[in-house]
Amino acid sequence: MQTMPGIVVTGASGRMGQMLIRTIAASGKARLVGCLERPGHAWLGRDVGECMGGAPLGVRVSDDPLEAFAQAQGVIDFTAPAATVEFAALAAQARAVHVIGTTGLEPGHIAAIEAAARHAVIVRAGNMSLGVNLLVRLTQKVAQALDADWDIEVVEAHHRMKVDAPSGTALMLGAAAAEGRGVTLDQAMVSGRHGITGARERGSIGFSAIRGGDIVGEHDVIFAADGERIVLRHLATDRGIFARGALRAVLWGQDQKPGHYDMIDVLGL
Numbered sequence: 217m218q219t220m221p222g223i224v225v226t227g228a229s230g231r232m233g234q235m236l237i238r239t240i241a242a243s244g245k246a247r248l249v250g251c252l253e254r255p256g257h258a259w260l261g262r263d264v265g266e267c268m269g270g271a272p273l274g275v276r277v278s279d280d281p282l283e284a285f286a287q288a289q290g291v292i293d294f295t296a297p298a299a300t301v302e303f304a305a306l307a308a309q310a311r312a313v314h315v316i317g318t319t320g321l322e323p324g325h326i327a328a329i330e331a332a333a334r335h336a337v338i339v340r341a342g343n344m345s346l347g348v349n350l351l352v353r354l355t356q357k358v359a360q361a362l363d364a365d366w367d368i369e370v371v372e373a374h375h376r377m378k379v380d381a382p383s384g385t386a387l388m389l390g391a392a393a394a395e396g397r398g399v400t401l402d403q404a405m406v407s408g409r410h411g412i413t414g415a416r417e418r419g420s421i422g423f424s425a426i427r428g429g430d431i432v433g434e435h436d437v438i439f440a441a442d443g444e445r446i447v448l449r450h451l452a453t454d455r456g457i458f459a460r461g462a463l464r465a466v467l468w469g470q471d472q473k474p475g476h477y478d479m480i481d482v483l484g485l
C-alpha cells in the first residue's frame with residue numbers, strides 16, 4: 217500500500233497558508249508534516265491547528281525549512297518572491313515537489329526557480345484554480361480567432377491587502393492572449409494608464425487593477441471591437457479553489473520527472 221505524501225506548508229499563518237492547512241488536513245490524500253513561518257513569528261513552536269483557533273493537528277510551526285523539507289515529499293508555497301526563491305533551492309535539495317503559488321515574481325526570481333527545477337519537480341502558476349486555467353485556454357483560442365480590430369483589455373480586482381499588480385492571473389491571461397495573437401506579452405503590454413496617454417495603440421494588450429475590501433479575485437478579458445464586445449470572466453469567491461488546485465498539483469508532481477510545470481500540465485488542458 218502506498219503511503220500518503222507528507223507536505224510542508226510555508227507561510228502557514230497567511231490567508232492561503234491557513235486555507236492550505238485545512239484543505240490538506242481534510243483531504244485524506246496527503247499528510248501535513250510541517251508548517252513554516254519567519255524567525256520571530258508568534259506562532260513558532262506552537263501547534264498549527266491551535267494557532268488557527270481549532271483542534272490540534274500534531275504539527276508545530278517551525279522556522280527551519282531545511283529540517284522541515286528533509287522529511288517531506290512536497291512543499292506548498294504561497295508566500296513572497298524572495299522567500300519562494302530560497303524555498304525552491306532547499307526543496308530541490310530535498311527532492312521534494314515544490315508547488316509555487318506566489319505571484320509578483322521578477323525575471324531573476326524565475327531564473328532561480330528554473331535552475332532549481334533541473335533537480336526536482338516544480339509546479340508554478342499564478343492561479344491554481346481549474347476555472348482560471350480553463351479561461352486561459354479560452355482566451356488563447358478567442359485571441360487566435362480575432363484580429364487586431366478587437367482591442368484586448370484585462371481587468372482584475374482583488375482585496376485591499378494584495379501587494380502586486382497586475383495579478384499573476386492577469387499576466388497568465390495576457391500571455392495567453394498574446395500567444396493567440398502571435399506576439400509576446402512584452403511587445404504588447406500596456407499597464408496602468410494615467411494622464412494624456414494618446415489614443416490606444418492598435419494590437420496592444422491593456423491591464424487595469426482594482427484593489428479593495430475582501431475581493432478574493434476577479435478577472436475579465438475584454439475583446440472590444442466597433443459595435444460589439446466579448447467578455448470572458450472568472451470570479452473567485454472562496455480561496456479553497458486555489459488550495460484544492462495546489463493539493464492536486466503536489467500529488468500529480470509525485471510521479472513526474474524534474475522540470476518546471478504549470479497547472480495546464482497538471483490539469484491536462
Ligand SMILES: NC(=O)C1=CN([C@@H]2O[C@H](COP(=O)(O)OP(=O)(O)OC[C@H]3O[C@@H](n4cnc5c(N)ncnc54)[C@H](OP(=O)(O)O)[C@@H]3O)[C@@H](O)[C@H]2O)C=CC1
Binds near residue numbers: 458
Ligand atoms: N497561485 C494562486 O492560485 C494564488 C496565489 N496567491 C499568491 O500567494 C501569495 C500569498 O498570498 P496570501 O496568502 O494572500 O498572502 P499573506 O500575506 O496572507 O500570506 C503570506 C505568508 O507568507 C509569509 N512570508 C512572506 N515572506 C516570507 C519569508 N521571507 N519567509 C517566510 N515567510 C514569509 C508571510 O509571513 P509574514 O506575515 O511574516 O510576512 C505570510 O504568512 C501572494 O503572492 C498571492 O498573490 C494567492 C492566492 C492564489
Ligand SMILES: O=C(O)C1=N[C@H](C(=O)O)C[C@H](O)C1
Binds near residue numbers: 382
Ligand atoms: O493575492 C491574491 O489574493 C491572489 N493572487 C493570485 C494572483 O495574483 O492572480 C491569484 C488570485 O487571484 C488571488
